[in-house]
Amino acid sequence: MRLTPTLKAAAAVAVLLAATACGSSGTGSSASTGLNPPDLKAQSKLGKTEGQVNLVAWAGYVEDGSNDPEVDWVGDFEKQTGCQVNSKVAASSDEMVKLMKTGQYDAVSASGDASLRLIASGDAAPVNTALVPNYKNVFSGLKKGAWNSVKGQMYGIPHGRGANLLMYNTQKVAPAPTSWSAVFDDAPANKGHVTAYDSPIYIADAALYLKSARPELKIKDPYALDQKQFDAAVDLLKKQNANVGEYWSDYLKEISAFKSGDSVVGTTWQVIANLAAGEGAKVKAVVPEEGSTGWSDTWMVSAEAKHPNCAYKWMDWIISPKVNAQVAEYFGEAPANSEACRYTSDKSFCDTFHATDEGYWKNIAFWNTPIEQCLDGRTDVKCVPYAKWVQAWTEIKG
Known part of the structure; x- marks a missing residue:
């Protein structure tokens, strides 16, 4: 395995307190029960992009070349969409929840020990997956999980997973x-x-x-x-x-x-x-x-997002095959997009991280928020x- 990209990622996330506290009990087939979030509606269609998007993310998820000139998947996104990316790195799930409650951020790479809190409080909006074309290629084990959905309604777009x-x-x-x-x-x-x-x-x-x-x-x-x-x-x-x-x-x-x-x-x-x-x-x-146990991080849109169209464009971009492969390799996790493995620089990467082995993930109880x-x-x-x-x-x- 080529270790250089991940070593760089290690340096970037050295300060993380809870780098990926995610998930649920079991795999994506069991949506969370016993939770009745506010009656919010998912966005029905995409409109004109707003020119910028404000993100809260784990270190290593939103790289624009400032940490390493060779690691940049933000620049092309900005060129293609016209959405300027403003990101803030969070050191813990608690910090993510607090930041999202300010209403100043459009989307967050929420972990499972934060996601249900955001859903229950009405801070995260339901997501219309039809507006995210690359969602169709997300591994089935990451869809409608107990950490990212309620009663069959997705509240985010899966980013990646690890055990x-x-x-x-x-x-x-x-x-x-x-x-x-x-x-x-x-x-x-x-x-x-x-x-x-x-x-x-x-x-x-x-x-x-x-x-x-x-x-x-x-x-x-x-x-x-x-x-x-x-x-x-x-x-x-x-x-x-x-x-x-x-x-x-x-x-x-x-x-x-x-x-x-x-x-x-x-x-x-x-x-x-x-x-x-x-x-x-x-x-x-x-x-x-x-x-x-394990984690599966989810990109969630704020119910008060001021730039929701750019947020949806970002969610589709970050799970597009080539970008999702870059992020997964840099951070050190299995990608969410089933097509991403074709684009990893290390051709054994997805085997090492069991990316396509759904049987492996059936033994992983993804982190979730106890309520x-x-x-x-x-x-x-x-x-x-x-x-x-x-x-x-x-x-x-x-």
Whole structure:
């Protein structure tokens, strides 16, 4: 694999706190339940472009050549559409939500721990996918997901996807782990050298493990936890804390920790595994037998967008085959457009990131926003909302 583009992307996103907190439970076939957003209408047709578009995005998603003269997919967009791109990089999903509430931005590359908040509050408008020609080539597993749609109505255009994997040092962790028990129940074997993702959404990783480790809890969806289920996940993470050497959010630091041996087992992304191996670390990353959590970012249009036509033009552009291939390779994720793999500079890129393997993604529970109305369809209990996940995460870390 050619590592140079991704190494540049790594430098660009070194400050990210929650670079891609996304998704839902399962794949795109299950739209979110229990959510009744404001009755907003999707745009019915495209009008004259407004001359500019204001975007909120993760670092590496809106590149105009200012970070690297060789990385620019904004310039051609501006020439072809007449829409000047103004972008602001957000360091977290919480920051994205706050920025979108100002009404100053037209679109956002929302992650799953932000998307339902934007939908429920009426800050994000339904999207008319017929106005986005390239949407027809988006992988089916990314359409009408629990993180980007409600009752069959899309609220955004999928951008890309990735899985949260179990990475381990092949020389120091034996036998090779096949279960998340390696970072939970069996974590004491590597006390002080376990690493975990530093975000409240990581509680879902514990819930995913408990789904099979403790079937009596009856967890169906790691983002739909009643109080008993939530307490069990929090307790597990508090126990794990005693074995964690470092929580990571900056993936350059995780690479360094695995190279030095400070970390020998923990959660990771495919791009991190590739970069770490490329820099000499003896690591391997797998989807454990329980499956994994993951992300799928979605471009969403503000309900108060002042430049909606340029926003729609941008959404179609960013998932067009050649551009989507550029973004995916630069950032380190599987592209959303099924035609993008023809245009990656590294011809093995899509195989490495499982871009076309829908069977692979069926084992990935994409990040979603926990809300009181249980996303698994239960109506006889209330689920623990994301605000309480944030509070619990502070307690977990001590």
